[in-house]
Amino acid sequence: MKGMLTYDLMETARNTNEWLGATARAMASYPAFGLAPHPFFNVVAAWGEVTERSFARMVAKPDWGIRSVVGDDGRDHIITVETLVTKPFGNLIHFKAAGRPPKPRRVFLVAPMSGHYATLLRSTVASLLPDCEVYVTDWHNARDIPVSEGKFDIEDYTLYLVDFMKFLGPDINVIAICQPAPLTLAATAYLAEQEPEAQPRTLTLIGGPIDPDAAATDVTDFGRRVTMGQLERSMIQRVGFKYRGAGRLVYPGLLQLQSFISMNGERHGKAFTDQILRAAKGEAGDHDQHNRFYDEYLAVMDMTAEFYLTTVERLFKRRVVARNVFTVGDKQVDIGKITQVAVKTVEGEKDDISAPGQCLAALALCTGLPDSKKASHLEPGAGHYGIFAGKSWRDNIRPLVLRFIDDNAENGAPMKAKPAIRAV
Known part of the structure; x- marks a missing residue:
């Protein structure tokens, strides 16, 4: 096999x-x-x-480890993680603060599916909780998903985001971090055309490869020089009998971890020696x-083979989102259909994964959106991790994102919390 x-x-x-x-x-x-x-x-x-x-x-799923948050009343409110929507390849979760009235700012964080668990955004979530109701995509490890659940590629990923946004309602503010930025943009455009009443209020794209050709990095160079056949032969493996997903074709998290470490091998080696x-x-x-x-x-997860391969082929090689020719099933997604959702891009000056210019390309694609609903920010001296979880995020970017959300908010009471459901 x-x-x-x-x-x-x-x-x-x-x-x-x-x-x-x-x-x-x-x-x-x-x-x-x-x-x-x-x-x-x-x-x-x-x-x-x-x-x-x-x-x-390397085989452990980290805990969120967020125990409590201080409310406006000065009290500690216990945080519980509740699952609102359950799906085979990922859930929609909510960080509920016990005894605290719902916050009017409602934020939907789209976590990367790039080898790490959603808990990579732990500090991002913790920094938003005092001021927002926070919802996150909790993607599952492909090695634990039975083959009977079928495939999961970038089109399925996009439809998951569409379903999550429809469930959360039109007063939600979406923040997509890194890898999911182009697919979140596509999901928003899909809603704009198919169900405009379900569009989010704002969309913030942080360090994502909307147009990988806008600025070269080691990641984009790898995508150009390696053929799809080489990728499939060298990167794709079949899950062993130890896990529930035995027989599923995956891009193993251990291989992705090797790639991560090799990009900064000397720095990691020194860190472990010290x-x-x-x-x-x-x-x-x-x-x-x-x-x-x-x-x-070091806690890594496997991705389905079809998700990994379609990401490289369609987003990096064919640039279907950058050229505005992305399709979901038989429907072409036209990013120009976004006319109401305020869009902001955030980039780091020293980002070596999604270099400056790659994420900014989203604003040029939003041809139906007035300039008054577009914004961008380039953080001086910040690397990839820093723009969503480091000092740059805490001190500069987070306040700008919250201000962007508030500037595009509508007057009125926040929506009532929706009951938890289970979706197939």
């Missing part, structure tokens, strides 16, 4: 490294070695601790800065 052996070999290698780390940590920590204290044993134990934790995180030395000296903590970052960064 195609790729099942290589998939299991990757999992075997990961499992073996986790075991080696645990073994080194346990053996070098024997009390007997205290009779002959030597830094060697501390370093071996530290190497084992860091190695075991790192490889174990952490081992800190652990050997007893200076590392369970929730220190290194572990907080890498516990999330």
